[in-house]
Amino acid sequence: MQHLKHHLTRIASAAEKRVWLTALVAALVAYFLFELTGEVLEGETRAFDEGVLLMLRDPSDPALPVGPSWLTKMMVDITALGGVTVLTLLVTLVVVYLALRRKFRTAIFVTVSILGGWGLSSAMKLGIARPRPEVVQHLVEVTDMSFPSGHAMLSAITYLTLGAMLSRLEETPSLRYFFPLVAVFLTLLIGSSRIYLGVHYPTDVLGGWAAGTVWACGSWFVARWMLGRPSGR
16 A cells, blocks of 8 residues: 555656646747747847858759758658648547547547647737748748748647647557657658748747747646546556
8 A cells, every 4th residue: 555655656746747847848938939029020030040041042043952852842741741731631630539539528629729729820920920031932832921930830739739639648658758759850840841941931930839839838738637637647
């Protein structure tokens, strides 16, 4: 009995540490986002942004990206993973999976959380209204505003939220980290592709990552409150 109480105390302590660590990360990233947004609005990041974009282009012709032609094609494919069509399909499939597992509350929570994040992304773009980069040619078609990067923010919101929710369902300790790690990897790839393709400044992508991370952390907190701790933890 004493051993069981000690074991439960260790589990509770580990869970509490995760909560505080997540809260600290969310607070630091939110502060970074606030400061970055202010710098962007004041035009303080322009030299850095344009310098990075030009560094990724041929010095003799800014319309040509550095690297082989297959790299550009690969970046175009990668950037599609952060598009609304792919993300909508992915979320739909995950929600269906959760429903089939009779995790109806989790399915509803995932849907509401991700759609809310997407709405926030659109509101931030309209509110800040930063024009797209003009220093280099865009390698894919774009139409809306630039800050924060929608692909970076939506992929962070979607993949990080799904990674956290799916991790809650995994009972094998070593596999609980698989979904979050894949989510982070995809989010970083997608955001980087937007810079390479010349459709976003680096600070657009940093802002998108930051906003998406804060939203995903908030969703994790709400999930713990609404859905409770996963069984077995």
